[in-house]
Amino acid sequence: MQIPILADITIIFLFAAIALFICGKLKIPEIMGYLFAGVLVGPNGLRLIHAVEQVEMMAEIGVVLLLFTIGITFSLSTLLSLKRPALAGGGLQVAGCIAAFTGAAYLGGYELNTAVVIGMMAAVSGTAIMLNVFAARGEVDSLYGRISLAVSIFQDIAVIPMMLLVPLLAGQGGKFSDVGIILGKAVVVVVLLFAFARFLVPKLLYQVAATRSRELFMITVVLVCLGVAWMTSKTGLSLALGAFLAGIVVSESGYGQQALGDVIPFKDVFAGFFFVSIGMLLNPEVVLNAPVLTIISLILLIIIKFAVTGFVINIIGYPVRTSVLAGLSLAQVSEFSFILGAVGASTGILTSDQYSFFIAVTVLSMASTPFLIISAPHVAELVTKLPMPRAFRGGYLSEEEKEPEKELIDHIIIAGFGMNGRNTARAAREKGIEYVVIEMNPDTVRREKRNGTPIFFGDASQAAVLEHAALKTARVMVITLPDPIGVRKIVETARRENPTIYIIARTRYLTELEPLKALGANEIVVEEYETSIETFSRVLKKYYISHDEIEALANQIRTEIMGRPGEMISNSTEGTTFADMNIINITVPVGSQIAGKTVRDVDIRFRYRLNLLAVNRGTDTISNPGSDFAIQERDELMLMGEQNDADIFMQAIRQRQ
Structure with a gap:
């Protein structure tokens, strides 16, 4: 039996694998590999793909799963905390970008209705690509990552009235009341989703998890994802936004991490189809026929959108640096712009050449997203050095900085x-x-x-x-x-x-260690490094390895990596400052000053605030030794107390007689 789409999938995976391998060798973002593979196999390249519609359907599933996994990493409280950047920031950003690009297009010679459509297409940013880059860099939960997401969510919702407005601009009738009806439906759906998140989904997933069937749990999670996405799409909202909300619903259930682990393999495969399908839209001939105009248009698009977005984020209360980071992250154009452009072309507002040119610029802007986000911190550093009013530097509508109420010293x-x-x-x-x-x-x-x-x-x-x-x-x-x-x-x-x-x-x-040392940091907490130290320390404790031996091994590893021990401290939230009472094994070194002394002479309880529970001497164990018990070299002391006190005691017993 012939399955035509199977050949297309094989070709896509082949070209994507080759492109990703090359990108890995050249240290280029993986998205570029997917886009380039799409250009090669698409209808404007080697024309190897025939089932284009089926590929686009799988691409839609990829977007749904991608946004679903991003939603799982958020919580309902996090989403509600984004109302200022979403409503004020998103509203001003969309209005500002539409006005700026409409004005630029009108001055460039376009008809007013065409200029407005161009303005609306340019105002929307690519949520899927932006969040994919954020996730790869671990920046989804950063302040500018959350702000960018909030603005992007508003843009996705704003696409609905934009699509209804395009036919009106073409003089084909329509009612503004339709916008209100659709937005009303959207509000109802969101309210229902919040109710599901609070009452229905947690109970459903609990019952499913209780069956201990991994297959049933995975199917149920996918059902929630696709079901919520489909339900929101029926109200006029995008599938992607619905999938994001579905992820938040699952995250509130307490089963988010298990769901994330089950969905990620599918997400990675289907998201690849999405990025390949975007590359398939690019017609290289459009770029080659007008390379200068294409590049200038791309640069102007990024600069204008960055300037408007960054300014808006600054005036709603965020500092310059955060505004620059979020502004560059949102400086590209969305996949939803293709839909707006298609409506504009079908109504006659855009010519086929104008639509093809805008697709080319849009795809190139999406391809630039990883580089814009990677370069954003460096651009932010340059911008913060420019002279500017203090109000803008700290966030125009932010609360005024206040002097501490009392003089701070040694704080x-x-x-x-x-x-x-x-x-x-x-x-x-x-x-x-x-x-x-x-x-x-x-x-x-x-x-x-x-x-x-x-x-x-x-x-x-x-x-x-x-x-x-x-x-x-x-x-x-x-x-x-x-x-x-x-x-x-x-x-x-x-x-x-x-x-x-x-x-x-x-x-x-660990790569940040040397730059921070050079800039003057006294201690650097490297999460991936200290996590590894904490992991093997806990493993060794389970084998009753003494604390001083574990500490010696940790210091040896620190010395090998750092050049000297103790350079880094652990950022674990367990046992750092509010240490619980721990059981700690310490071996008395040969020649120690406490060797030959009694427990009373060493004064372990009152001087060091430790309780001596037992002593291992050879094959013997002396439980609860009395005050007259004499400590000998190589005794292993089993102590109970706080880790800081144990460290002080360990330093003391290392001193020789």
């Missing part, structure tokens, strides 16, 4: 108030250490101020902001941001403004 400055920042603040508060927090999310600042947290809005890479935090008199600065370039900038500024402050910086990857 901690915490840059960033995510999980690490909160734990550091909690530790300082419990131990009576003064601290102040610098945070770039105005909603977080407003909420935490109500809770009594000493926090203010600002970009910690700016010297003026650090001055408000009394950098000159602080003892320690802790930088917990997930943004590598931002962390570098903060370390550089803090070290320049206060050469003596002790800087502890967090980073995700």
Whole structure:
């Protein structure tokens, strides 16, 4: 039996595999490989694909699964916290971009109705490609990642009235009331989804999980994903937006991580079809016939959209650096623009040549997305050095920075108030250490101020902001941001403004270690490295390896990687400051000063705040030794207490007689 689409799928996978291999060797983003493969096999390339419609259907499934997995990583509370960038930011961004591009097109000689359609097509950004790049870089949950997502969600919803407006611009009639009806349906669907997330889906997935059938669980998750996406599409919303909302519904159930693990293999395959299908739309002849015009149009598109979007995000209260990062992330054009363009072409507003040219520019802008996001931190650093009014530097409508109510001396400055920042603040508060927090999310600042947290809005890479935090008199600065370039900038500024402050910086990857050391960080917490240390330490503890032996091995590894032990500290939230009472095994070294002394003489309980539970001596175990018990060399002491006290005791017993 002949299956024509099977040959097309094989060809797509073959060309995609070759392109991805080349991209990996050249260290080019993988999306470029998919797009290039699409150009080669598509109807405007080698014409190897015949079942184009079936490929596009699989591409739609890819978008649905991609947005579903992104939605799982969010929560309902996170989505609701994005209402300011979504409503104010998204509304102003769409209106501003439509106005800017309509004006530019009209001045370029287009008819007004054509210019308006071009403005609407250019105003929408590519959610799928942008989030795919964010996910690959671990930036979905960054502040600018969340802002970009919020604006993009508003754009997806705004496509509905845009599509209804295009026939009106062509003079083909229609009713503005249709927009209200569709938006009303959308509101009803969203309310129902929130109800499902709270009441129905958690109970459903619990019952399914209780069967312990992996196949049933996976089928149910896919059913929720496709079912919600289909339901939202029936109201006029996009499948992608519905899939994103479905992901949030599943994330609220408590089974999100298992669902994510089940769906990811399918997502990776079908998302590849989506990116290939985008490449298939590009006609190389359009670019080759007018290369200069195409490049100029692409550059103007990116610059205008970046400028409008960045300005809007700044005036709603976010600092310049965040505005630049989000602005560049949203500077490309969406796959939904193809739909708007197709409606415009079918109504006669756009000619076939105009539509083909816009498709070419759109695909090229989507291809530039990885490079725009990768370069965004460097562009942000350059922009922040430009002279500008203070109101714009910190966020035009943000809350004014306030001087600390009392003079701060010997305090901690915490840059960033995510999980690490909160734990550091909690530790300082419990131990009576003064601290102040610098945070770039105005909603977080407003909420935490109500809770009594000493926090203010600002970009910690700016010297003026650090001055408000009394950098000159602080003892320690802790930088917990997930943004590598931002962390570098903060370390550089803090070290320049206060050469003596002790800087502890967090980073995700070992490659950031040397740059941060060179800029002046005293200690660097590398997440992937410290996680590995913590993992093997816990494994060895289960085999009753003594704490000092584990610590010696950890220091040996640190020395091999760092050049000296103790350079990095663990960022684990367990047992760092509020250590639970641990069982710790410590071996008495040969020649130790406590060898031959009694438990009373060493004064383990009161001097070191540790309880001696037992002593392993050779093959014997002495439980609960008395105060007259004499400690000998090579005794393994089983102690109970806090880790910090055990570390002090271990240093003491290493001293020789």
